[in-house]
Amino acid sequence: MKIRAAVLEQMGKPVPYSVSKPLIIEELELDEPEQDEVLVKMWYVGLCHSDLSVINGSRPRPTPMVLGHEAVGQVLQIGPGVDNVSVGDMVSCIFVPGCGQCEGCRIGRPTTCIPGAEANKRGVLLCGKTHLFRTGRGTDRQPVYHMGGTSGFATHAVLSKHSVVKVDQGIPPEYAALLGCGVITGVGAVTNSAKVSFGSSVAIVGLGGVGVCALLGAKACGAGQIVAVDLDPRKLAKAKELGATHTFLVHKDDPISKTVETIRSQLGGISRGGVDYALEMAGSGPALQIAYGITKPGGTTVTIGLPDPAVHLDIQQVSITAEERTLIGSYLGSGVATRDLPRYVDLYKKGSLPLEKLVSGIIPFREINQGFDMLEKGEVIRVLVNLKDEK
Ligand SMILES: [Zn+2]
Ligand SMILES: [Zn+2]
Structure with a gap:
């Protein structure tokens, strides 16, 4: 035809x-x-x-x-x-x-x-x-x-x-x-990949469509703190409106170590020393480094973005061992579409998504x-x- x-x-x-x-x-x-x-x-x-x-x-x-x-x-x-x-x-x-x-x-x-x-x-x-x-x-x-x-x-x-x-x-x-795409990837990264637990702290680095879906997912899971990190103040304003408890504006020219230190020093309460789960949603090397840097020892960093194939990791290897960190990849929210989509539709109908x-x-x-x-x-x-x- x-x-x-x-x-x-x-x-x-x-x-x-x-x-x-x-x-x-x-x-x-x-x-x-x-x-x-x-x-x-x-x-x-x-x-x-x-x-x-x-x-x-x-x-x-x-x-x-x-x-x-x-x-x-x-x-x-x-x-x-x-x-x-x-x-x-x-x-x-x-x-x-x-x-x-x-x-x-x-x-x-x-x-x-x-x-x-x-x-x-x-x-x-x-x-x-x-x-x-x-x-x-x-x-x-x-x-x-x-x-x-x-x-x-x-x-x-x-x-x-x-x-x-x-x-x-x-x-x-x-x-x-x-x-x-947005929902199965973003919400699935929170529920299937990170397995965010009730009351925990979650950071989302990159608040595009998938990142915002992850934010909604973290909120629906009962995360205690939701930290939004982005280069764009408009995205952070939207994140705040949708339930982020903390927002951090990244300045593109700042060294990553400075950005990580700034965010960590301003986190408090259950996020003192870093968040339990940090989700990289921007598909860039620096975004993953920030996400990893603001994850607390014992915590989980999840990478969801799709960077250029030429990008390679730059992460201190010993910290994975000595701080018992977990770094995982999540594609399409590690989802099983026939199982997950009906759940997400139900959550939408209830107003949770x-x-x-x-x-x-x-x-x-x-x-x-x-x-x-x-x-x-x-x-x-x-x-x-x-x-x-x-x-
Ligand atoms: Zn997509
Ligand atoms: Zn197959």
């Missing part, structure tokens, strides 16, 4: 994106869903820093590619073998497809799925193929790659059945869109480049593209 999609042809175009236009909306051909695949009409898709990292080239991916991975839509058609969703269901897209067969999947850790990671790296679906093509350029069809097995910046998408989870219609679709506070605006498809300018400037937490009425 013919669809319209925002195609990234070339990474690394300069800002402002409203001028350089890295994403061009064009007509593509989308193949029918095959075995274990579904066709989804996209409704709302969030603009996330992981998309931005591909646009600016810090996370290289094959091009031309259709980005967009924080998405919600409706199932229009199912291929043979699809047993987890039906036509008409509202589904959230999950950007790490767990194949269900490999060891990671079998032991209940689908975020470590090897075939899923391999497919994502190659820009194909779990079946090993792309279903998106450019036509009209001679007889050959030119493949267009998928991001995270989703490619949500489009009117329609074909996904593996392992990339979609049915979502209760009780949550408005514009908020359900956040479930598949006020996702409506994360949506800074909803823009039409044609303004997608301007939306990335807003994200790049840090003006917004989450901007959603409305694709519901796009034919």
Whole structure:
């Protein structure tokens, strides 16, 4: 079928994106869903820093590619073998497809799925193929790659059945869109990875969309102190509004040791000497060093951001041993989407996860480049593209 999609042809175009236009909306051909695949009409898709990292080239991916991975839509058609969703269901897209067969999947850790990671790296679906093509350029069809097995910046998408989870219609679709990236990653980092305990202290370094979801998760878990750390005072103001008990503005040019000392010296009460859990959400080396530096001995530092592959750790090794520290990675919130998403929807319905506070605006498809300018400037937490009425 013919669809319209925002195609990234070339990474690394300069800002402002409203001028350089890295994403061009064009007509593509989308193949029918095959075995274990579904066709989804996209409704709302969030603009996330992981998309931005591909646009600016810090996370290289094959091009031309259709980005967009924080998405919600409706199932229009199912291929043979699809047993987890039906036509008409509202589904959230999950950007790490767990194949269900490999060891990671079998032991209940689908975020470590090897075939899923391999497919994502190659820009194909779990079946090993792309279903998106450019036509009209001679007889050959030119493949267009998928991001995270989703490619949500489009009117329609074909996904593996392992990339979609049915979502209760009780949550408005514009908020359900956040479930598949910000919420599952941020809240999951707190609950599944750090396993934050009631009354403990939690620091969040980097208050973008995922960081704010972690803050909401820490609050829902009953954290006693929630410390927000960011370079942008607007993000800290928002964090305060959403429940941060302490906020710290980082000055980019300050040495990391000075930043760490300043934060540690100003923490008191249960955070004296550092926090129990520090979550790095910015995808940068300095952010992880700050998070590690403000974690107390015996505490846990979790890294969630996705830095440039060239970034390596710079951490004092002996402190891990002598201070019995734990440093862990958390991808997609170490989540099991079919288990976690219904829980998060219930928390939303009870008011414990006020996702409506994360949506800074909803823009039409044609303004997608301007939306990335807003994200790049840090003006917004989450901007959603409305694709519901796009034919
Ligand atoms: Zn994302
Ligand atoms: Zn697997």
